Amino acid sequence: MNGPTLHERPAASASWRIALPHTAAAVPVARALVRTALAEVEHAADSDTVELLTAELVANAVEHTAGDGPIELVVELLPTGCQVEVHDADPAPPGNLTRPAEAEPDPWQEHGRGLLLIRALSSSCGHRPTESGKAVWFRLPVVPRQWRRT
Template structure:
């Protein structure tokens, strides 16, 4: 070679964890996403990723038939991140990719999770798996904001 160093693109990193089929899975899932995204300089927005992950995990806990574990998969990609939640129920999530024609009732406590995922993610969807389904969303990478030097005002 002529002294030129070839830089290979970074290999995507991923995390996979089995979570209990209980509401206790939600804060664990949020913490994993926060930790995973902290590994990258130009990661996806952590607050949005945590919110959408919490919605997916809560939906799986509440709506998925069976009581097998829920699996969380977080993939860090050069273009952002993808989060998947696997559950044992093969039934697709209601209206994830095809919204209702009507707005949700503002007085109801439920019914906005999938709306948030559609609105805040760059893409989302679901797919069948051998043991049920996976519901996913993607978020684009955002540059880190510059922080003032310590002591500077």
């Protein structure tokens, strides 16, 4: 049989870099793009978690960065897992992404859980400066074969 099957890891890496509008419409577009990317290469990362965390990164970039320039979604699929980055023009680091929040989020508030979800559900996350602002990222490993849905 040629090529990977649904239960095999991809043999090579693949990556995508896509400009998204600096509007709330970017969130469902980003979710659809990562879902399609994972399905196209039959990648073994948990697509539901990748979609959720990607949506949180994109929503944070749209909501918390000034200007109307595009944001950029970068998806890298590797045999060991995937990394998703969102680039924006604001050089300021994202709140409490890499350290625990000083207080628990208010369960009655609509906002305040995105970075907590990213920290809790990713294998690692962080941010780095770029020439035009910053990149905020997370990584997820492939799901072991025995844990996958069939």
